[in-house]
Amino acid sequence: AQRVTQPEKLLSVFKGAPVELKCNYSYSGSPELFWYVQYSRQRLQLLLRHISRESIKGFTADLNKGETSFHLKKPFAQEEDSAMYYCALAVYGGSQGNLIFGKGTKLSVKP
Amino acid sequence: EADIYQTPRYLVIGTGKKITLECSQTMGHDKMYWYQQDPGMELHLIHYSYGVNSTEKGDLSSESTVSRIRTEHFPLTLESARPSHTSQYLCASSELWPGAEAFFGQGTRLTVV
Numbered sequence: 001a002q003r004v005t006q007p008e009k010l011l012s013v014f015k016g017a018p019v020e021l022k023c024n025y026s027y028s029g030s031p032e033l034f035w036y037v038q039y040s041r042q043r044l045q046l047l048l049r050h051i052s053r054e055s056i057k058g059f060t061a062d063l064n065k066g067e068t069s070f071h072l073k074k075p076f077a078q079e080e081d082s083a084m085y086y087c088a089l090a091v092y093g094g095s096q097g098n099l100i101f102g103k104g105t106k107l108s109v110k111p
Numbered sequence: 112e113a114d115i116y117q118t119p120r121y122l123v124i125g126t127g128k129k130i131t132l133e134c135s136q137t138m139g140h141d142k143m144y145w146y147q148q149d150p151g152m153e154l155h156l157i158h159y160s161y162g163v164n165s166t167e168k169g170d171l172s173s174e175s176t177v178s179r180i181r182t183e184h185f186p187l188t189l190e191s192a193r194p195s196h197t198s199q200y201l202c203a204s205s206e207l208w209p210g211a212e213a214f215f216g217q218g219t220r221l222t223v224v
Binding site for chain 1: 144146152153154156159169170201203205208209210212213214215216217218
C-alpha cells in the first residue's frame with residue numbers, strides 16, 4: 001500500500017542548528033516526492049520536489065530509494081523556518097492518481 | 112491574477128443545517144481537490160475531480176458531497192452538519208498528472224455547534 005510516514009509530530013531546534021525532518025515512503029512504483037510547507041496564517045505551498053534537485057530557502061532533500069526516504073535538511077535553521085512541513089508522494093495508476101500526504105511535522109526554531 | 116479562492120474563511124453553524132463551502136480557481140486547472148485538515152494538522156483527501164462532471168471520493172470517507180458543473184468551481188456540501196464535521200477544509204487545484212504542483216486555497220474553518 002502507498003504510504004508516507006513522518007515519524008516526528010514536533011521538532012524543536014535552536015537558531016543556527018542543523019535540522020532534518022524525516023520522511024519515509026512505501027510505494028511499488030517509481031516515486032515522485034515533494035515537501036510542502038505551511039507557515040502560520042499562510043496557505044499550504046510547495047517547497048521543493050525531488051526531481052528538481054534544487055535548494056529552496058537553504059533546504060535540500062535527497063531521495064534514497066534503498067532506504068525509501070526523502071528527508072528534508074537545512075544546515076543552519078532560521079526562526080522564519082518555523083512552520084508545518086508535509087512530505088507528499090505522487091501516486092499513479094487506476095482512477096486514484098493523486099498526491100498523498102504524511103501527517104506533517106511542526107518545526108519550531110527557537111532564538 | 113490566477114488564484115484559488117475559498118469562501119467563507121470561517122463558519123460557525125448549528126447542528127442539522129445544510130452548508131456549502133465554495134471553491135473557485137482562475138488557474139485553468141482541470142484537477143481540483145478537497146482536503147480535510149484535522150486539528151492535529153493531518154491532511155486527508157476527501158474528494159477530487161478530473162474535470163467537468165467528474166467527481167471521485169478520496170481516501171477518507173466523508174458525508175459531504177461535491178459537484179463540478181464548471182471547470183473553475185468545485186463546491187462542497189454538507190446536507191446536515193454535525194459537530195464531528197468541525198474541521199478545516201482545504202481546496203486545491205493542479206494540472207492533471209499526480210506529480211503536478213498543487214495550489215491551495217486559504218481554507219475554510221468550520222465549527223458545528
